[in-house]
Amino acid sequence: MPSSNPRYANYSARSALRKRMASQPQRCWMCGLPISPTYPARHPYALELDEIVPISKGGSAIDPANVRAAHRCCNQWRGDKPVGRVQSIATAARAAFGAWRSPAEFVLFARSAAKGAKAVPRKTASMPTSRRW
Template sequence: MSKPDPRKQNGHRRRQTRARILARDTHCALCGQWIDKTLTTIPGQHGPKCTGQTPNHQPCPGCIPHPHRAEVDEDIPVSRGGSPHSLDNCALMHRQCNQWKSNQTLAEAQQQLTTQNTQHTTATPQQTTTRINW
C-alpha cells in the first residue's frame, strides 16, 4: 500500500504555507526571473477532457496551466524527505522551472544549470519549453 501524499494530508497548513510563500517571494528560486502571480491558465487553450464549459455552464476561459504561473516548490523534495509545510524548505518557482527541477534539490538543479552553461549550452528552464507569443 502506498503512503499518503504529505502535501495533501494537512491541507489547511499547506494553504497557509503557500499563501506566505506567495506573499514573501517575487522571483523564481531557480531561474531568478520575476514571476507574474496573476497567471493561471493559457486563455483559449483546452485540455483533452475539457467540455468547453465550467461546472456552472459558463464558457471555459482555458484550462491548460500557464508555463510561467507561480508554484510553490520544496527545496528538498517530499519524495526525499523534505517538509511541504516548512517555510525554509519552500520557495516560489515558475511552473516550467518546477517541472524541469523535478525531484532534485534546488542546489542540484542550479549546479546542473551551471554545468550546462559552462559547456556552451544556452538551455535554461525558461528555454526548455515553447514560449507562448501573445
C-alpha cells in the same frame, strides 16, 4: 476522507504558505526570473511551491525553511534533483548558452546542458539593403 499526499493532507497550512509567498514579489530559485502572480494555477509560468528536500526524500511540504518559489515549468523540470545538481546545471547552461529570457528558455537550456550540449555559434544574417542591390 484523509489524503495520503502530504501536500493535500496539510492543505490549510500549505495554502496559507502559498498565499504568504504569493503576496510578495518572488523570483524563481532555479532560473532567477520574476514570477508573476497573474498566471492561473496550471500555467507553465505560474507560482509553485518547490520543496528543497523533496517529499519523496523525507522533506516537509509545509515547513517554510524547506519551500521556495519556482515557476511551474522549472519545478517540473527539476523533479527530485538535488539542489546542488540543479545549480550546477544552471551554471553550465549559462556558460554554454548565455542568459535566458524566459522560464521555458531556461528549461530548454538546462536540458541541453544536462546532456552536455554546447552552444552552436550563431551566424548573423545580413539583410541586403537597397544600396547594395
